[in-house]
Amino acid sequence: MIRDPLLVRDRHGLCCPAGGFHVDPSGKVALAIVTHAHSDHARPGAAAYLATPGTAAMLRQRLGRVTVQELPFGQRLRIGGATVSLHPSGHLPGAAQLRIEVGGEVWVVSGDYKTEDDGLAEPFEPVACHTFITESTFGLPVFRWAPQARLAEAIRHWWAAAASEGAAVSIAAYALGKAQRLLHLLAGTGPGPVLLHPGAAAATAVLAASGYRLPDAETWAGDRPLPPGALLIAVPSAALPAGTRTAMASGWMALRGTRRQRGGGTGFALSDHADWPGLGAAIRATGASRVLVTHGFEQPLAGWLRSQGLDAAPLAQGLARP
Numbered sequence: 588m589i590r591d592p593l594l595v596r597d598r599h600g601l602c603c604p605a606g607g608f609h610v611d612p613s614g615k616v617a618l619a620i621v622t623h624a625h626s627d628h629a630r631p632g633a634a635a636y637l638a639t640p641g642t643a644a645m646l647r648q649r650l651g652r653v654t655v656q657e658l659p660f661g662q663r664l665r666i667g668g669a670t671v672s673l674h675p676s677g678h679l680p681g682a683a684q685l686r687i688e689v690g691g692e693v694w695v696v697s698g699d700y701k702t703e704d705d706g707l708a709e710p711f712e713p714v715a716c717h718t719f720i721t722e723s724t725f726g727l728p729v730f731r732w733a734p735q736a737r738l739a740e741a742i743r744h745w746w747a748a749a750a751s752e753g754a755a756v757s758i759a760a761y762a763l764g765k766a767q768r769l770l771h772l773l774a775g776t777g778p779g780p781v782l783l784h785p786g787a788a789a790a791t792a793v794l795a796a797s798g799y800r801l802p803d804a805e806t807w808a809g810d811r812p813l814p815p816g817a818l819l820i821a822v823p824s825a826a827l828p829a830g831t832r833t834a835m836a837s838g839w840m841a842l843r844g845t846r847r848q849r850g851g852g853t854g855f856a857l858s859d860h861a862d863w864p865g866l867g868a869a870i871r872a873t874g875a876s877r878v879l880v881t882h883g884f885e886q887p888l889a890g891w892l893r894s895q896g897l898d899a900a901p902l903a904q905g906l907a908r909p
């Protein structure tokens with residue numbers, strides 16, 4: 588018997604016909620289950636949202652007056668003919684994978700995930716399933732992250748060298764997730780204070796109010812010089828005082844290592860996504876026999892998974908349209 592697929596693709600994105608909801612959709616849908624509050628997953632337009640409490644708080648901040656039902660990690664909820672639950676993806680505080688069960692068949696939508704425990708986000712939890720929809724942002728063998736502790740050491744080394752010459756430093760990072768991870772990792776460990784750019788301070792305040800234990804940090808308003816020896820966590824577009832030593836914290840920096848970039852900054856390959864070994868380990872841990880790949884290097888990862896004996900395809904080819 589051929590079953591109806593648990594998820595299909597329509598013009599709003601991933602749709603669960605049995606439950607009548609969408610996953611990380613765009614546009615006007617009845618119910619959007621949102622894995623996390625990054626803008627490529629959490630979009631305006633849904634009549635109602637369902638998310639973890641941490642993500643719900645960010646949705647209210649980012650999308651304004653929206654109807655959000657909170658579903659804590661691990662709690663099951665019946666929606667139509669489907670049973671859903673949210674499980675930590677390790678991507679950032681509150682970020683979730685979505686488990687969907689219909690008639691004994693289980694699919695998991697990973698959202699964005701990282702497998703290293705960063706000490707702040709709820710750690711990635713493998714969820715057993717028949718079909719796993721995985722992201723593949725860094726789905727090439729070239730992407731292999733150093734452990735977080737070693738990257739923190741490299742950042743502190745660079746920070747201390749600047750401080751010894753009376754300079755301040757700034758690290759550009761995504762306002763939600765990476766900024767709080769850096770704050771958690773670096774506050775109180777270097778030669779000077781850690782300050783937050785207003786763009787990074789807003790998301791930090793929302794997560795702190797949601798119960799995540801984040802160190803206190805002063806917000807740097809941009810109208811005065813940075814104190815010598817300070818480390819500013821800034822959004823990538825921030826204008827900085829002359830003389831500030833700059834760096835970028837992103838998985839993409841692995842392509843250049845910590846070599847000098849154009850513009851004179853430094854790069855630290857600190858990512859909130861799984862690296863190549865992390866993707867392989869996470870996928871195996873689900874026990875899924877079928878894997879659909881999205882959000883990045885779909886073809887290379889799907890091809891490698893097929894070479895490992897799994898039924899794998901890019902999501903765009905592997906899912907039916909209704």
Ligand SMILES: [Zn+2]
Binds near residue numbers: 625
């Ligand atoms: Zn994300």
Ligand SMILES: [Zn+2]
Binds near residue numbers: 699882
């Ligand atoms: Zn994403």
